[in-house]
Amino acid sequence: xxxxxxxxxxxxxxxxxxxxxxxxxxxxxxxxxxxxxxxxxxxxxxxxxxxxxxxxxxxxxxxxxxxxxxxxxxxxxxxxxxxxxxxxxxxxxxxxxxxxxxxxxxxxxxxxxxxxxxxxxxxxxxxxxxxxxxxxxxxxxxxxxxxxxxxxxxxxxxxxxxxxxxxxxxxxxxxxxxxxxxxxxxxxxxxxxxxxxxxxxxxxxxxxxxxxxxxxxxxxxxxxxxxxxxxxxxxxxxxxxxxxxxxxxxxxxxxxxxxxxxxxxxxxxxxxxxxxxxxxxxxxxxxxxxxxxxxxxxxxxxxxxxxxxxxxxxxxxxxxxxxxxxxxxxxxxxxxxxxxxxxxxxxxxxxxxxxxxxxxxxxxxxxxxxxxxxxxxxxxxxxxxxxxxxxxxxxxxxxxxxxxxxxxxxxxxxxxxxxxxxxxxxxxx
Amino acid sequence: xxxxxxxxxxxxxxxxxxxxxxxxxxxxxxxxxxxxxxxxxxxxxxxxxxxxxxxxxxxxxxxxxxxxxxxxxxxxxxxxxxxxxxxxxxxxxxxxxxxxxxxxxxxxxxxxxxxxxxxxxxxxxxxxxxxxxxxxxxxxxxxxxxxxxxxxxxxxxxxxxxxxxxxxxxxxxxxxxxxxxxxxxxxxxxxxxxxxxxxxxxxxxxxxxxxxxxxxxxxxxxxxxxxxxxxxxxxxxxxxxxxxxxxxxxxxxxxxxxxxxxxxxxxxxxxxxxxxxxxxxxxxxxxxxxxxxxxxxxxxxxxxxxxxxxxxxxxxxxxxxxxxxxxxxxxxxxxxxxxxxxxxxxxxxxxxxxxxxxxxxxxxxxxxxxxxxxxxxxxxxxxxxxxxxxxxxxxxxxxxxxxxxxxxxxxxxxxxxxxxxxxxxxxxx
Numbered sequence: 028x029x030x031x032x033x034x035x036x037x038x039x040x041x042x043x044x045x046x047x048x049x050x051x052x053x054x055x056x057x058x059x060x061x062x063x064x065x066x067x068x069x070x071x072x073x074x075x076x077x078x079x080x081x082x083x084x085x086x087x088x089x090x091x092x093x094x095x096x097x098x099x100x101x102x103x104x105x106x107x108x109x110x111x112x113x114x115x116x117x118x119x120x121x122x123x124x125x126x127x128x129x130x131x132x133x134x135x136x137x138x139x140x141x142x143x144x145x146x147x148x149x150x151x152x153x154x155x156x157x158x159x160x161x162x163x164x165x166x167x168x169x170x171x172x173x174x175x176x177x178x179x180x181x182x183x184x185x186x187x188x189x190x191x192x193x194x195x196x197x198x199x200x201x202x203x204x205x206x207x208x209x210x211x212x213x214x215x216x217x218x219x220x221x222x223x224x225x226x227x228x229x230x231x232x233x234x235x236x237x238x239x240x241x242x243x244x245x246x247x248x249x250x251x252x253x254x255x256x257x258x259x260x261x262x263x264x265x266x267x268x269x270x271x272x273x274x275x276x277x278x279x280x281x282x283x284x285x286x287x288x289x290x291x292x293x294x295x296x297x298x299x300x301x302x303x304x305x306x307x308x309x310x311x312x313x314x315x316x317x318x319x320x321x322x323x324x325x326x327x328x329x330x331x332x333x334x335x336x337x338x339x340x341x342x343x344x345x346x347x348x349x350x351x352x353x354x355x356x357x358x359x360x361x362x363x364x365x366x367x368x369x370x371x372x373x374x375x376x377x378x379x380x381x382x383x384x385x386x387x388x389x390x391x392x393x394x395x396x397x398x399x400x401x402x403x404x405x406x407x408x409x410x411x412x413x414x415x416x417x418x419x420x421x422x423x424x425x426x427x428x429x430x431x432x433x434x435x436x437x438x439x440x441x442x443x444x445x446x447x448x449x450x451x452x453x454x455x456x
Numbered sequence: 457x458x459x460x461x462x463x464x465x466x467x468x469x470x471x472x473x474x475x476x477x478x479x480x481x482x483x484x485x486x487x488x489x490x491x492x493x494x495x496x497x498x499x500x501x502x503x504x505x506x507x508x509x510x511x512x513x514x515x516x517x518x519x520x521x522x523x524x525x526x527x528x529x530x531x532x533x534x535x536x537x538x539x540x541x542x543x544x545x546x547x548x549x550x551x552x553x554x555x556x557x558x559x560x561x562x563x564x565x566x567x568x569x570x571x572x573x574x575x576x577x578x579x580x581x582x583x584x585x586x587x588x589x590x591x592x593x594x595x596x597x598x599x600x601x602x603x604x605x606x607x608x609x610x611x612x613x614x615x616x617x618x619x620x621x622x623x624x625x626x627x628x629x630x631x632x633x634x635x636x637x638x639x640x641x642x643x644x645x646x647x648x649x650x651x652x653x654x655x656x657x658x659x660x661x662x663x664x665x666x667x668x669x670x671x672x673x674x675x676x677x678x679x680x681x682x683x684x685x686x687x688x689x690x691x692x693x694x695x696x697x698x699x700x701x702x703x704x705x706x707x708x709x710x711x712x713x714x715x716x717x718x719x720x721x722x723x724x725x726x727x728x729x730x731x732x733x734x735x736x737x738x739x740x741x742x743x744x745x746x747x748x749x750x751x752x753x754x755x756x757x758x759x760x761x762x763x764x765x766x767x768x769x770x771x772x773x774x775x776x777x778x779x780x781x782x783x784x785x786x787x788x789x790x791x792x793x794x795x796x797x798x799x800x801x802x803x804x805x806x807x808x809x810x811x812x813x814x815x816x817x818x819x820x821x822x823x824x825x826x827x828x829x830x831x832x833x834x835x836x837x838x839x840x841x842x843x844x845x846x847x848x849x850x851x852x853x854x855x856x857x858x859x860x861x862x863x864x865x866x867x868x869x870x871x872x873x874x875x876x877x878x879x880x881x882x883x884x885x
Contacts, residue, residue: 040492042482043678046475049497053471063469064504066497068478075493082511230527234568240529250528251467252622258472316752316773322759323745323752326773330751333827333860335775341783342773344745344755350770350813354783384779398762408561428561429588431762433624 028213029062031087033079035095035104036192037070048093048197055201059209060217060264061089071101080111084182089209094192096162098141104189105149105165112167112187113179114150119163122146122154126161149189155204160196165189166208186212218271219246219262220279221295224286225255225444232257235285239278246275248282254433255440256299259286291447299443300328306450307338307388312416314446315384316342317355317376317391319367320410324439325390341384345376355379355391366405368393373411374420381415388450389415390442396431408434412442416449457642458491460516462508464524464533465621466499477522477626484630486678488638489646489693490518500530509540513611518638523621525591527570533618534578534594541596541616542608543579548592551575551583555590578618584633589625594618595637615641647700648675648691649708650724653715654684654873661686664714668707675704677711683862684869685728688715720876728872729757735879736767736817741845743875745771746784746809746820748796749839753868754819770813774805784808784820795834797822802840803849810844817878818844819871825860837863841871845878 032052039046049066056063064087069079076095083090095104109116123146130138145162148154155164167189169182188205190197224232229252233240236259240248246263259282263274283290291302307314316326316339326342329335343354348367351357357375365371376391394410401407408427413420423445427434461478468475478495485492493516498508505524512519524533538545552575559567574591577583584593596618598611617634619626639645653661658681662669665688669677675692688711692703712719720731736743745755745768755771758764772783777796780786786804794800805820823839830836837856842849852874856863 039479040482040495041486041678042479042484043680045479046495050468050471050474053469055471057470064499064501065508066469066475068495070493072493079494228564230568230571233528234570237529249466249470250530251472252526260470260472318752320759321756322764322768323747323755323771323773326752326775327750327756327864330749330773330775331860331864335751339751340776341779342752342775344752344759344771344773346759346765346771347769354770406561426561426563428558430624430628431760433588435756435760 028088029064029086030056030089030091031064031083032066033076033083033090033092034066034068034192035071035076035092036068037072037101039068040070047194048192051194051198052091052093052201055206056209057217059206060213060215061209071095071103073103073107076103076107077111080107084111084185084187088184089186089188089212091188091190093190093197096145096189096191098139098144098161100141102144105147108167108187108189109149111180112149112169112182114167116147116149118143118146119148119154122148122163125156125163129161155190155200157191157196157200159199160191160193162191162196164191164200164204166205215264215266216268216271217262217264218268218275219260220275221293222259222261222279222282222286222290223292223297223299224257224259224289225291225299225440225447227257227286227289229257232259232286236282239281246278248278254436255444288448288451291444299440299447300332303443303447304329304332304335304338306447306456308334310450310454312338312388312450313384313386314339314388314390315380315386317380317389318342318344319346319351319376319392320394320396321392321435321438321442322346324435325392325442328439328443340386343380343383351376354383356382368395368405368409368411370411370422370424373413374422377413377415377420381418387417388446390446392438392442394425394434394438396434398431410434410438412438412445414442414445414449416446416453419449419453421445421449457517458493458515459485459518459520460493460512461495462505462512462519462521463495463497463621464500464505464521465497466501466530468497469499476623477621480623480627481520481522481630483680484635485638487646487648487689487691488635489642489644490638500524500532502532502536505532505536506540509537513540513614513616517613518615518617518641520617520619522619522626525574525618525620527568527573527590529570531573534576537596537616537618538578540609541578541598541611543596545576545578547572547575548577548583551577551592554585554592558590584619584629586620586625586629588628589620589622591620591625593620593629593633595634644693644695645697645700646691646693647697647704648689649704650722651688651690651708651711651715651719652721652726652728653686653688653718654720654728654869654876656686656715656718658686661688661715665711668710675707677707683865684873717877717880720873728869728876729761732872732876733758733761733764733767735876735885737763739879739883741767741817741879742813742815743768743817743819744809744813744815746805746818747771747773748775748780748805748821749823749825750821750864750867750871751775753864754821754871757868757872769815772809772812780805783812785811797824797834797838797840799840799851799853802842803851806842806844806849807847810847816846817875819875821867821871823854823863823867825863827860839863839867841867841874843871843874843878845875845882848878848882850874850878
């Protein structure tokens, strides 16, 4: 089954809101094993919405429209859908009562006339109650004979679902009513596993698995690039979760073999900082950070993990040379001889952070994030990351490119990955 | 002129990423006075992308495609565009050199073969260099005679723009090359001024200007909400910049009167941390930070401003009570009597950070970012922000709602705004 999403609203086209509904529906349909080939945003315009809906009905099995169900003149999703499907609109007494009680519950007594527009429903549709707003959702199924006996346009066995635009109304309606409805339509399931890799670029990652991708049919592998990371999703279409797992397993196992320790998790919901905090917690390691060019972003990532306080007590942002000396005991001579951005300074920062805080592990970063401050010898993007674990030092040099922001983002990821690898080497995963 | 956006990428259809590019392009085109009627997301699929692009060319003047320009086999935006426009692909030596030097700058010597695919450009297109990645952008203009003399399909005077999908590559390319190019296509001008407000919610801001919005025609006011901020853009359609300015001025003046000191800038390109760093620099104030629940994010924002080293030397991430005592000299009794999340602790953290670093100004934050750790008396979202400036303390209590991430994001903005207001009150703007 293929679903298409139509997000209706001029506010999307003007950029006033980000269309998060399409993303929400995409995630939910993928979970249900329903394919999504097109997402379209269109304004509150009769002609263009008519064309968009007609096209969607010609190429997709399920069309989910969001937005444009409200009380104002602008809102015409329901009216256009009724016209395209050649069905009438009629007032639904039960919905009218629900709207009345919705306003009553909010102590609003003079309900403006336009609100009753929301009680109109499309002939032959199923009403989906909205417990967080006034506009109901609607499910319309077209006839098996394409409505020919009723003199309607030839849309055979299509499903059109109309949902309100505000996410706090749409999401509960989808979870409670629409998802169970859709799961009954879909024969078979999609089963997928995720493999998240760090420290390997997207094109290198693809080259490493080119031979598998070239011959893939079921399951398929999709790769997604993030700053410093690549995520690989292996998806199988099958008749049951159990058989889906059997299809995915050999491919996932091969990927695990090839990417080996570069894989930091196979858990969809886990990110790199989650993994690092879990490893620290597992081996009872306290971490201290000492940051120059990243200015607190590594600590910020760590602290974003709920429960980080068990493994992280303190961090230093030592932007100036004085601060590096004062808190981390970086030697003045080191700064003079090698400079603030050097392997030697990074090492002393890391040891200093561990010593000052009494932590088993430390991460230190010094670099030139730009746009100024680079020289030929030490260009913008030169970054040193040092990690100590039980007094053992690991250090890496990077020459990164891009904006100040990008250099800092990559540095944070590489630093967390250095620590992750250090813990695994010392203690196991 | 009407622009249509096509976001290419199966990761959008699977819900792996939110399509923020369409929103970005919508905002930018609205600013340029270019209408947007359709936004379509489609997967990395030749047939469906071909249909989508052909339809877009039939109904819009400008088609902006984002994504699918990378080195992998999946990426076929350029190939499909060339086919639809019946133009050849040929290697661009300059782009090949740029890609080489991009990798060289990263010390990557074994460039995988698939990367050279990115040096292929569409016949007759203009190359837009990508300074933050490998794939270049392309601008293709179709012929005035619809290419009939060249035997091409009848697309008359259309503009097709191909841009890379990652926002950190797309945005600089759009700002520097595409926006100036598009503004020349658009007859007449749109002149706009920006007013950025902090510390007032979106709905309150809208209520404050409801009367102006109700009767607006030219100029118009558009509001955009960001974490803790509201941006108001006043835009006039006119025949010249000079007349546009005259139209915008009375409305902008009225907004300035109403929002007064809540306005932190009227400069489009300036953000809150830029303003704070400028103010600190102007009055030769050194800042120190002491962060608990934000874990380094305030310092991270400050350090993101180029040249921050002139006003920021050091920061403390004191996540544990011990660190608060050790580095900031928060008294043990204060922690016992009032708790780590209290006005009293926040104040001692701020004074402690200023004293330890010898800084004129300090910002300190302590709070409960959740999801756990809240009590009835001190719920998740309770945050104290303390600021000292020349030993004068300012302190604010917030009860924020939302996810851990959201609470931290808002806290960072409110902290920077507290410092901004303190400096202005003491020294002037």
